[in-house]
Amino acid sequence: MAARNLTPKLSRREVLGLGAIGAAGVAVALTGCSNAVSASAGGSGMLPKGLEIGPTSDVPVGAGRNFEVEGTKLVVTQPVADEFHAFSAICTHEGCVVGCREKIIKCDCHEATFNPVNGDPMSGPANSPLPSYAIEVRDGVIYTA
Template sequence: MGDDLQSRRTVIAGVGAGGLALALTACGGSAETTQPAAGGSASQSGALAGGTLAKTADIPVGGGTVFKDQKIVVTQPTSGEFKAFSAVCTHNGCTVGNVSDGVIVCPCHGSKFAIADGSVKHGPADKPLPAQQIKVEGDQITLA
């Protein structure tokens, strides 16, 4: 019976480690794309074909999209006005997670930044997100 109990423990430990590895892979993968939520946010990796970061229709008005691979967040504070900021939080260097209710949100410590100018709306961050250069031509948004 001792060997049988040990075998069950080994199997359970193996499943637990495998499940953890699967969960870590799912959370840390670079191909994460989420659909815009009610608050108007999305998270994407990679760029579209031809060097295009996004289409203007992909960035919700009053919201934005985080492009994790490029470490950039693109927002549309008002219809037709597109802004871009570094997606690296100025507090502790985490990548911001999403855009919700008109602010860019860092999941690490809860800092929030304005979608219009990257200014701090809620700490602990005390410096704004640096602006980034993008180019909007027609319905295409590219890095400048």
């Protein structure tokens, strides 16, 4: 007995429709990724210049503090007195919020750690640095630069 082909015959329109559905699925998946990427990559000039972040007194020496400016989550560190750095507070691994703990920037979701001076990954699953933001300090207040 000869084997029968059980593959259904599809019209050209059906094939194109399935391709469009597949492409839409890929687009939705990539959009989800791109939202995480754009949120995590929101540094380096994505905020207008001159926005107030917060007072320097809110950022302890040897530590840091989280802020939110126009919907953008930031972590501002002060590794040594009067030296401030700002980074995206979105982990580059899977988009969790990071914060400054034990003198390092740390993601509590998967234990990734980042350098508080340059945002480079130090340990854990993250392998990309936190995007940085240019900042300036005037009269005890931190602003976007």
